Amino acid sequence: MAFAFHILGTSSSGNCSILESGGTRIMLDAGFQGPRLEASLAKLGLACAAVDAVLITHEHSDHCIGLAALLRQNPALKVFANRETARRIQGALKLKPDWQLFETGTTFEFRGLQITSIPIPHDAADPVGYAVDCPAEDGHHARRVTWLTDLGHATDVVRHHCALADILVLEANYDDEMLDLSKRPLHLKQRIRGNHGHLSNHAARDLLLGLREWQTSELFLGHLSKECNRTILVDEVMNAVRQHKSDLRVTVVDPLEDNPVSTW
Numbered sequence: 001m002a003f004a005f006h007i008l009g010t011s012s013s014g015n016c017s018i019l020e021s022g023g024t025r026i027m028l029d030a031g032f033q034g035p036r037l038e039a040s041l042a043k044l045g046l047a048c049a050a051v052d053a054v055l056i057t058h059e060h061s062d063h064c065i066g067l068a069a070l071l072r073q074n075p076a077l078k079v080f081a082n083r084e085t086a087r088r089i090q091g092a093l094k095l096k097p098d099w100q101l102f103e104t105g106t107t108f109e110f111r112g113l114q115i116t117s118i119p120i121p122h123d124a125a126d127p128v129g130y131a132v133d134c135p136a137e138d139g140h141h142a143r144r145v146t147w148l149t150d151l152g153h154a155t156d157v158v159r160h161h162c163a164l165a166d167i168l169v170l171e172a173n174y175d176d177e178m179l180d181l182s183k184r185p186l187h188l189k190q191r192i193r194g195n196h197g198h199l200s201n202h203a204a205r206d207l208l209l210g211l212r213e214w215q216t217s218e219l220f221l222g223h224l225s226k227e228c229n230r231t232i233l234v235d236e237v238m239n240a241v242r243q244h245k246s247d248l249r250v251t252v253v254d255p256l257e258d259n260p261v262s263t264w
């Protein structure tokens, strides 16, 4: 199985991707209902049983709602999460997954992949992002894929991991003006904007512009809000990042798109 990274979808209504490397296939978040999850996997020619493990970032439904369906089809699935996230998710699950618990901030190994959990500031029990180190394969150097969504602000740890990623998925959740003008209640707007909410387009841009040594070759902007953002707005804001780092490939993942976005 050669290296491939497929984003099945990333937006405020669901997040899930598949990473294949060296004979191992892992899922990052399982935030789509069963039928949508299965349909997306089918587009890649995959069934739920073809997934070796899933890494869960936090207990919000847009990151784990598909876990039950996935486990019904694939009871042997290994489910990685920290203790507090696992506890919250287990409370709402009938099946008991083969939990693989880790301490936030540690690096662990799964079938040749080195996986680092990255603490992120967000209003969940113990939310994390992930950096997955994939070994070198024919004609390719080793590559690091980093998955960072749902963060209220950029911490030093987050910046460090953005700079080290070869392929980076970073949240660009909302446009300030669209959020202001939206009909959302004030408390929700404050939650989204808060230190433990989500990154705005400008905040994501500023994070990236602030990186000094930066080895990323491919950047995906994800977790866009369907109500408070547009791909064209993210694209416009990211022009400054393109100018800052001209060898960077930038893709804004459309929250309305059902087809996987892939890179090899």
Ligand SMILES: [Zn+2]
Residues within 6 Å of the ligand: 058, 060, 122, 124, 150
């Ligand atoms: Zn969340």
Ligand SMILES: [Zn+2]
Residues within 6 Å of the ligand: 011, 012, 015, 060, 062, 063, 149, 150, 223
């Ligand atoms: Zn989310």
